Amino acid sequence: MPRSLFTTSVSRDLFQQPYAQAGGNPPLHGGGEIDLREELDELFFGFQSGIRHGNFVLIRRLQRDGTGKPIPCTCRDEFTKEPDPDCQYCLGEAFNWTEDWVWSYSTYAGGDGGLINRVINMPPGQLRVDFKLFYFRFDTDLRYGDKIVEVRLDEEGVITLPFTRETIYSPQTIARMRSDNSRIEYIVAYCRENDALRLDYPR
Numbered sequence: 001m002p003r004s005l006f007t008t009s010v011s012r013d014l015f016q017q018p019y020a021q022a023g024g025n026p027p028l029h030g031g032g033e034i035d036l037r038e039e040l041d042e043l044f045f046g047f048q049s050g051i052r053h054g055n056f057v058l059i060r061r062l063q064r065d066g067t068g069k070p071i072p073c074t075c076r077d078e079f080t081k082e083p084d085p086d087c088q089y090c091l092g093e094a095f096n097w098t099e100d101w102v103w104s105y106s107t108y109a110g111g112d113g114g115l116i117n118r119v120i121n122m123p124p125g126q127l128r129v130d131f132k133l134f135y136f137r138f139d140t141d142l143r144y145g146d147k148i149v150e151v152r153l154d155e156e157g158v159i160t161l162p163f164t165r166e167t168i169y170s171p172q173t174i175a176r177m178r179s180d181n182s183r184i185e186y187i188v189a190y191c192r193e194n195d196a197l198r199l200d201y202p203r
Contacts, residue, residue, distance in 0.1 A: 036180070037137070037185055040105075040135065040185070045103075054103045054105045055103070055153065056102070056103060056151065056159065057102060057104045057106075057134070057151070058099045058100065058101060058102075059099065059102050059148060060098075060149055061100065061141070062097050063096040063097060070145055071096045072095055072096075073089055073095055075090060075094075076094050081094070082094070102137075105135045106132055106135070107132070107135075108131070108132055108193075109132075130192065130194075131191060132196075133188055133189070133191075138183070138187065139184075140187055142171070142174055142189060144174060146171070147169060148168070148169040148191065149167070149168050149169075151165055151166060152164040152165075152199075167196050167197070167199070168196065168197040169191035169196050171189040171191055172192055172195075173190040174188075174189050175188045
């Protein structure tokens, strides 16, 4: 019996020390300017305010060979390139993958006017949402072909047990935002809402 894309089991200990997962605060840099890495960590973890705005999501990473190409699953047909939807290894993804918990902050935005306007929150009264934006720390390993998986939270923002995948997103654009000395300050993944795979709907 193949596993479901929407069920998973991991150690509960992972969620007992959320700040340790962040690796601590990055060192301050000179110049008297705002350290964007530090500001994002404050948003995620609430070191100063004590209010955490970030939450765990899963990054479903394609397993890649030495040249960086995704490794196809053994169920993938050599000619049609189609996977077996009931494969117990890739679960119909066609490629081998692993999942890791990472911290993120997400928001909805419109798609009008290109990438710049997508970052602006939707004005009051406008309900149409084209994109969901996921913000990640500068050192997050996210590549095209990987997927972002949201897990189910309760009303207080606590991950429910058993762990259940709720929505699976495929990033359309991965922007590595650079600033001070051209270093990566944070990463933004732009995901189309209408392409998302949801638990409430069949695969």
